[in-house]
Amino acid sequence: MSDSSKRSLIALIADLPGQISALVKAEIEQAKVKAIHLGKNAGMGAVFVAVALIFVFFAVGTLVAVIILALALVMPAWLAALIVFVLFILLAAVFGYIALRYFKRLSEEQGPIEGLQKDFRAVKGVGEYERK
Structure with a gap:
């Protein structure tokens, strides 16, 4: 038998608070690592959403210009722009x-x-x- 299997129940119980403390510290450390990982991914996701929204903003402006130009085919351009406005x-x-x-x-x-x-x-x- 090994030395650890010969330990008494009292010795094992005495080690329990230290093991629980180590387990809690390890869980807290794991939570910190996970939070950092989530924060980095959320930050990068937010950056790409912001970039996508900038392109959507310009796309909507282009669509408005297309609508005005399409209306300008059947009426004066100033009137088409005024109607869209x-x-x-x-x-x-x-x-x-x-x-x-x-x-x-x-x-x-x-x-x-x-x-x-x-x-x-x-x-x-x-x-x-x-x-x-």
């Missing part, structure tokens, strides 16, 4: 109005402090609350 302004107004409605909903919702105050009033039996 007005279309974009109308779309911006519609989306802005929709966004405004969503932002107004934020102020209508009850905050956590108001909810707690309402709950305290309900417990005291004062104020408006639903009875079930």
Whole structure:
């Protein structure tokens, strides 16, 4: 038999805190390495997404120019550009109005402090609350 197999149960139990400590340290180190790895990959992914979005930005501008040039085949170029401009302004107004409605909903919702105050009033039996 080897020396480690002859060790007593008490000696093994005495070694347990040190082994647990080493295991926790190893797990923390592994988590750090994984976080660094994830951070590097996420950073590189974000860079490539930003580059792709720059190209999409220019592609959309080119598409707008194509639309204006296509309309210019059947009407004066200034009128085609004006129509596309007005279309974009109308779309911006519609989306802005929709966004405004969503932002107004934020102020209508009850905050956590108001909810707690309402709950305290309900417990005291004062104020408006639903009875079930």
